[in-house]
Amino acid sequence: MAPYDPQCSDPNVTASGFGDGTGLPQHVAIIMDGNGRWATQHKKPRVLGHRAGVEALRRTVRAAGERGIPYLTVFGFSTENWQRPRQEVTDLMGLLREFVHADVKKLAAEGVKVRIIGSRQGLEPDILALLDEAEARTAEGTHLNLNVAFNYGARDEIISAVQSIVELSSSGKTTIITEADVNAALMTRGLPDVDLLIRTSGEQRLSNFLLWQCAYAELVFQDTLWPDYGAEALDAALAEYARRDRRFGARKDSQNEPTSPARLEA
Ligand code: FPP
Numbered sequence: 001m002a003p004y005d006p007q008c009s010d011p012n013v014t015a016s017g018f019g020d021g022t023g024l025p026q027h028v029a030i031i032m033d034g035n036g037r038w039a040t041q042h043k044k045p046r047v048l049g050h051r052a053g054v055e056a057l058r059r060t061v062r063a064a065g066e067r068g069i070p071y072l073t074v075f076g077f078s079t080e081n082w083q084r085p086r087q088e089v090t091d092l093m094g095l096l097r098e099f100v101h102a103d104v105k106k107l108a109a110e111g112v113k114v115r116i117i118g119s120r121q122g123l124e125p126d127i128l129a130l131l132d133e134a135e136a137r138t139a140e141g142t143h144l145n146l147n148v149a150f151n152y153g154a155r156d157e158i159i160s161a162v163q164s165i166v167e168l169s170s171s172g173k174t175t176i177i178t179e180a181d182v183n184a185a186l187m188t189r190g191l192p193d194v195d196l197l198i199r200t201s202g203e204q205r206l207s208n209f210l211l212w213q214c215a216y217a218e219l220v221f222q223d224t225l226w227p228d229y230g231a232e233a234l235d236a237a238l239a240e241y242a243r244r245d246r247r248f249g250a251r252k253d254s255q256n257e258p259t260s261p262a263r264l265e266a
Pocket of ligand 1: 054
């Protein structure tokens, strides 16, 4: 993880307000679930479910870019996924290698900027090099920001953020901790909050994904198994999002100035 940067003044690190007026989420996050069940349904080995999942990821990245979504974050491998059988972990690492080798050039040409979030600990040196390569070769992209959460866990991320803030605090560099300080200490620094969180395969859990960043996300759960995902399913999720009334704890009809708790006490 890069060191905590208290100077980070990117306006995007704050909540995205009442939206951009187009009804389109600025930041979509996806828990790509159901590869194993898809494989079982198709009487195939699990690895082919994950392989079909990579195809779904390609379709979804393309569709998100075409629809003008600026930020897409996907959950590729969680810190808990190490508990899966060794062969499956090896298969997932192999697929990441394949994805980077096969797709980075094309992603760069399409203006997709790749960023990998997650812990680098425990990853093979060649994977680390590939992740760096993917980021470096797509660094100029301006069309779509694709964030791949790999070896990622939100609680680990929050612990690291707290640790870096404590270090700054004990060195006297900061005393009052703000939301912006925490945003800047997370691996997602510089990204807007998640507007829409999608989980496929009918499961309805966050599974330790972007817990801080999803504070006001709209949650959309779809029955589609991830390998079957693509433009049509994404459009259904976007349509559901557009129907939601986002209030962020406030009331849209309120004409009054916001009242702070201190003013209520006065
Ligand atoms: C959940 O399905 C999916 C994963 C654990 C991995 C997601 C990975 C991909 C879509 C492909 C790899 C992509 C990259 C970028 C590495 P599951 O296995 O939990 O399915 P199940 O719940 O049906 O068993």
